[in-house]
Amino acid sequence: MELLHPGVYVQEVSSGVHPIEGVSTSNTAVLGKAQMGALDAAQMVTSFVEYETYYGTFLNDGYLTHAAMAYFNNGGQRLYVIRVAHGAATASISVADRKAAPAKTITFSARSGGAWGNALAVIVANGTIDASNEFKVTVQQAGSTAEVFDNLSMDPAALNFVEKIIGAGSNLIQASAEPGNDSTAPGNSTSGSGAPTSLPSDHRKMFINLDQDGAQSITLADPCTSGAEIATAIQNAVRALTPQQAATAAAAFAGFTATFNAGTYTLTSGSTGKFSAVQVTSDPSSNAAALLKVGRTNGGTETAGAAALRPAVGAYNVGTAAVGGTVVAVTTGSDGTTPQDADYMAAFSLLDPVTDVNIVAVPGIGTKAVVAFGTNYCTQRGDCFFVGDMAVTDDTKEEAQAFVNGLTTKTSYGAVYFPWVRIVDPTGAANAPIAVPPSGFVAGIYARTDNRRGVWKAPAGTEANLGGAVGLTKVLTNAEQDTLNPIGVNCLRFFPASGLVTWGARTLGTQSDAEYRYVPVRRFAIFLEQTIYNGIQWAVFEPNGDDLWSSLRLNVSAFMMNLFRAGAFQGTTPAQAFFVKCDDQTNPQSQIDAGIVTILVGFAPLKPAEFVVLRISQKTADAVA
Numbered sequence: 001m002e003l004l005h006p007g008v009y010v011q012e013v014s015s016g017v018h019p020i021e022g023v024s025t026s027n028t029a030v031l032g033k034a035q036m037g038a039l040d041a042a043q044m045v046t047s048f049v050e051y052e053t054y055y056g057t058f059l060n061d062g063y064l065t066h067a068a069m070a071y072f073n074n075g076g077q078r079l080y081v082i083r084v085a086h087g088a089a090t091a092s093i094s095v096a097d098r099k100a101a102p103a104k105t106i107t108f109s110a111r112s113g114g115a116w117g118n119a120l121a122v123i124v125a126n127g128t129i130d131a132s133n134e135f136k137v138t139v140q141q142a143g144s145t146a147e148v149f150d151n152l153s154m155d156p157a158a159l160n161f162v163e164k165i166i167g168a169g170s171n172l173i174q175a176s177a178e179p180g181n182d183s184t185a186p187g188n189s190t191s192g193s194g195a196p197t198s199l200p201s202d203h204r205k206m207f208i209n210l211d212q213d214g215a216q217s218i219t220l221a222d223p224c225t226s227g228a229e230i231a232t233a234i235q236n237a238v239r240a241l242t243p244q245q246a247a248t249a250a251a252a253f254a255g256f257t258a259t260f261n262a263g264t265y266t267l268t269s270g271s272t273g274k275f276s277a278v279q280v281t282s283d284p285s286s287n288a289a290a291l292l293k294v295g296r297t298n299g300g301t302e303t304a305g306a307a308a309l310r311p312a313v314g315a316y317n318v319g320t321a322a323v324g325g326t327v328v329a330v331t332t333g334s335d336g337t338t339p340q341d342a343d344y345m346a347a348f349s350l351l352d353p354v355t356d357v358n359i360v361a362v363p364g365i366g367t368k369a370v371v372a373f374g375t376n377y378c379t380q381r382g383d384c385f386f387v388g389d390m391a392v393t394d395d396t397k398e399e400a401q402a403f404v405n406g407l408t409t410k411t412s413y414g415a416v417y418f419p420w421v422r423i424v425d426p427t428g429a430a431n432a433p434i435a436v437p438p439s440g441f442v443a444g445i446y447a448r449t450d451n452r453r454g455v456w457k458a459p460a461g462t463e464a465n466l467g468g469a470v471g472l473t474k475v476l477t478n479a480e481q482d483t484l485n486p487i488g489v490n491c492l493r494f495f496p497a498s499g500l501v502t503w504g505a506r507t508l509g510t511q512s513d514a515e516y517r518y519v520p521v522r523r524f525a526i527f528l529e530q531t532i533y534n535g536i537q538w539a540v541f542e543p544n545g546d547d548l549w550s551s552l553r554l555n556v557s558a559f560m561m562n563l564f565r566a567g568a569f570q571g572t573t574p575a576q577a578f579f580v581k582c583d584d585q586t587n588p589q590s591q592i593d594a595g596i597v598t599i600l601v602g603f604a605p606l607k608p609a610e611f612v613v614l615r616i617s618q619k620t621a622d623a624v625a
Contacts, residue, residue, distance in 0.1 A: 016551040020535030020559040025455040025527050026447035028071060028359040029080035029384075030440070031347050032064030033339055036116045037083040042350050042357075044080050048072045053171060055081055056116060058427050061338065063364030067440025069426065073468040074441050075448025080357055083112075084339045084347045091117025091319025091333030095124070095311040096326040099184055104328040105154070105309050106162065107176045108137075108318055117333035118319035120172060124311045127151040133307040134160070139172050146172060155274055155306040157212070173318070177309075187211065187276030187305040188268040191293040195265055197227040203291055205283035208238055210256065211269055211276055213248040216241050217283055227260030230292065234258040234267065252276070265294055269305070276305030341369045348377050357384050358526070359446055361439035366391035372407045375414030375508060383530050385523055386414035387446075388508075389437040395419055395473050397480045400489050404508070410488070412509030412516035417442050417490045417502070422471035435473050438492055441466045445502055446523075456524045456568045458505035458608035460490070462498040469500045487511065490519075505608055521605045524568070532556060532601065544592050549582040552599050556580045560603070570604040578603045 001011060029042060035056025037043070045051045051068045058065045064081070071079055092109035096102035110117025119142045127134030129151045139147040147170055152162040154177060166175040199220065207215040218237035223229045235258040243250055255270020256278075269276045279302055280295030294300045312326035319333045344362055351357060360378055362370050371388035378386040390403050400418045404410070421441055422433040442459070444467070449459040472492055476484075481491045481503070488511065490504030505519045516522045535555065542548045560578045563569065569577035581600040591598060 016547070016554060017558075018535065018538050018551070018555045020531060020555055022559075023527065023530045023534060024078070024356055025358050025523065026076065026443075026450045027078045027080065027356050028076055028361065028443045028447065029082065029351055029354065029357045030064060030067055030071070030443075031082040031084055031344055031360075031362045032067065032364065033059060033062030033085065034064050034081070034083045035059060036110075036112050036114050037081065038112055039083050039085055039088065040350070042080040042082045042354050044078055046078055051079065051081065055083060063437050063440075066423070066426070066436040067361065067363030067443075070421075070423075070436070070440035070468055071444040071447075074444025074466065075451065076444040077447060077451075080351070080354060082347050082350050084343050085113060085336050086339045086343050087334075087336030088113030089331060089334040089336065090114075091120065092329075092331045093122070093316050093318045093321055093327060094329040095314075095316060096328050097181065097309045098312055099308045101184070102312070102326065103178075103181050105178050105181050106311050107178075107329075108316070109174050109176070109331075110318060110333055111170065111172055111174055113333065113336075115333045115335050118317075120318040121315060122173065122318055123315045124313050126313065132301050132303050133310075135162075135310045135313075137162070137166065137175075139170065141172060153304075153306060154309040155304060157275065158306075181309060182272070182274040182305065184272055185274055185276065185305040185308040186268060186272055187278055187303070188266060189278040189280050189294060189300060189302045190267070191265040191295075191298075191300040193263045195227075195263055195293045196291055197225075197230070197260075199224040199230060199288055199291060202286055203288045205286040206289040206292075206294070207281040207283055208241070208267075209277075209279040209281070210238065210241075211248055211252045211271055211278075213252070214244045215279075215281060216244065219286075220288060227263070227265070231258040231260040231265060234265070238267075265292055267294065272305060274304075274306040274309055278302065341365070341367055341373075344370050345373045348373070351377075355383075358523075359387060359443050360384050361387045361443055362389070363439045364389060364392075364437040366394065366403075366437065368403065368406050368408070371414070371416060372409040375407070375411055376409040378413040379409070379411045382413075383526060384413075385519075385526065387439045387442050388414055388416040389420075389439045390416060390418055392420050392435050392437070392473065397476070397483055400484055401487065404487050404489055407508065410508040410512060412507040412513045412522045414508045415488070415490055415506065415519055416508065417492060417504075418484065419472050419474035419476070419492060421466060421469045421492065421500075422473060423468055424470060433470050438466075441469065442490075442502060454566060454568060455527050456520050456606050458518065458520045460502045460505040460519075460608070462495075462501060464502040465498070466492065466500040466502070472500065505610070518608055518610075520608060524605060528601070528603065531559070532599075535559065536599070539597065544587070544595070544597050548597060549584075549587065552582045552597070553580050556582075556599060556601060560601070568606065570606055576604065 037055040090113040094104050094107040097105035108122045121140040123138040125136045134151045136150045153160045162175045204220040209215040220233035238256045252271040257268045259266050267278045282289045289295050290298045296302050321327050366389040374386040378384045417438040420435045425434045445464050446459045488506045488508050493503040510517050557580045564577045571577035579602045586598040
C-alpha cells in the first residue's frame with residue numbers, strides 16, 4: 001500500500017492461522033459385477049436406494065449389490081461403485097423418420113450395457129404442445145412407465161433437442177440422432193382454412209423469419225385481390241430480401257415459394273434440412289398476417305424441417321424388436337461372459353482420479369491374485385486401505401491359513417476377513433440363508449466406528465456387530481482363531497452375549513511390519529498424512545524462513561492438539577502424545593537452498609487392547625512384616 005496523502009490507512013494483516021480440517025476416513029469404493037450401470041467411471045451413491053437406481057438389483061453370480069446393502073446397513077454413508085463386466089453389449093433400437101422416403105433418424109439405447117436393457121420399451125407419440133414439430137418419448141421398464149420426456153425436437157440447435165433432454169434427464173436410455181438425415185426435410189408455415197382472398201391497402205405487412213436468419217418486415221405489393229395474387233406478392237417480397245446472417249443460405253430466399261390452394265396459404269423455404277423453417281409474426285403497423293391466418297400466433301401452423309425427421313409414432317421394444325417397417329436396426333443387450341481376475345485388476349484404474357476414497361474392496365472375489373493386487377494398489381497410493389475377502393469355499397482354518405500364506409503382497413495397507421456371512425436372501429428366492437462376502441459388512445463397520453469413536457478406534461469388538469447377518473459359514477472356536485490371528489486373519493465370531501461381531505483388527509503386515517500391525521494404527525496414520533498434506537498446501541512458494549516455520553508449527557500443532565483432546569493418542573499430556581518440529585534443525589541451509597522445508601511430526605498411536613489379561617490370586621491372612 002502506497003502512503004501518499006496524510007490520513008488513516010487500513011491494512012489487513014494475516015494472523016498466520018491456516019486451520020487444518022480432517023479428511024474423510026470412510027469413503028468406500030467397491031468393484032464388482034452389477035446388473036446395470038456405467039462401465040467407464042466410478043460413481044458415488046449415498047444410499048442403497050440410490051445404488052439400485054443406478055446399478056439395479058441382486059445377481060445370482062455377483063455380490064456387489066449384496067455388499068452395497070451390507071455397507072449401508074452397517075453405517076456406511078458414501079460409496080463409490082465401479083461396475084466390472086467382460087464383453088457386455090448395449091441394447092438399442094434404430095427408428096425411421098416421417099419423411100415420404102423414410103430413413104434412420106434416431107437410435108434409442110440402454111444407458112449401459114447388459115441384458116437388462118432388453119426389458120426397456122420406448123413409445124413415441126406427438127408432442128403435447130406442438131404436435132406438428134415436436135414429439136413425446138415414454139420409457140417403460142418391464143412393462144411399467146418409468147420416464148416421460150415430452151415436447152422434444154430433432155433440431156440440434158433447439159433447447160429441447162432430444163439428445164440434450166434425454167441425455168441429461170434419463171437414468172435408463174440415451175438418444176442419438178442421425179447427423180446427416182435431413183437432405184429432403186422441408187420447412188414451411190401453413191395457415192388455417194378460411195383465409196381471405198383479398199387484402200385492404202392498409203394491411204400489407206408481416207414479419208418473416210426464414211431458416212432462423214432473423215425476422216424481417218415485408219410489404220405486399222398490388223395486386224392483392226385474390227388468393228393467388230396474395231401468394232405471389234408474399235413470394236416476391238421474400239425473394240427480394242437479403243439474408244442478415246452470413247451462415248444463412250441465399251438459396252433459402254431465392255427459392256422461397258408461396259402458394260394458395262383451397263383457402264390455405266402455404267409458405268415454404270427454398271432450402272431443405274433440419275434447420276429449414278418459416279416463421280411468420282404480425283407487424284403491428286399494418287398487419288396482414290392475422291387476416292391471412294399465417295403464423296402460429298394467428299391460428300396457423302408452422303412445420304420446421306426437423307419435424308419430418310421425428311421418429312415414427314409407435315411402441316418399440318429396445319433390444320428385442322424385429323427389424324422391419326419403421327424399425328431399422330436392433331442390437332440385443334448382453335451381460336457378456338463372467339469377468340475374470342484380469343478384468344477386476346484393470347478396473348482399479350478407474351479409481352485413479354478419485355482422490356477421496358479411503359477403503360477399497362472387491363466383494364466376493366476372493367482370489368489371491370485380486371487380494372494381492374488390491375493391497376498393492378492401496379500401498380502404492382498410500383491414501384486408502386484394502387479390505388479383502390477369501391473365497392466362499394475357504395471355510396476351514398487350514399484353507400484360511402493357506403490363503404494368507406499364499407499372498408504375494410502382504411503390507412499394512414490391507415486386511416482380510418474370514419469366514420463368509422449368512423443373510424436372509426433379499427430376493428426371497430432361497431428359503432435358507434445365503435452366503436455373502438464379509439467385506440461389505442466390514443467396510444460399513446469401519447465407517448460406523450469412525451463416526452462414533454474415531455478412526456483410531458479398532459473396528460472390532462462387542463460393539464462391532466454385523467447388522468443384517470444371521471450366521472456365518474464357519475463357526476470358529478478360540479483354538480482355531482489362535483492359529484489365524486497371528487498371521488493376520490481377522491475372524492468373524494459369534495458370542496451369545498454379543499451376537500455376530502468382527503473379532504480381529506490386524507493388517508496383512510502383522511508379521512512383516514509390526515509397527516503397523518493393527519488396522520486402526522495404519523488407518524489413523526493415513527488420516528494424519530493426508531490431512532496434514534492437504535492442510536499445508538498454502539506453504540508452497542512461501543519464503544522459507546522463521547515465519548514460515550512458526551506458522552507451520554502453529555497450524556499442525558493446533559490440529560494435533562484437537563486430536564489429543566479427542567483421545568486419539570497415547571499419553572496424558574500433549575508432550576507425551578505428539579510433537580511437531582520445524583526449525584533450523586529440520587531445515588539446515590543446504591535444504592533451504594534446495595527449496596525444501598521439512599516438518600517433523602511424531603505421534604504416539606493408541607494400540608487396541610487385543611489381549612485382556614485378568615490376573616487372580618488368593619488373598620491370604622499373612623502376618624504383616
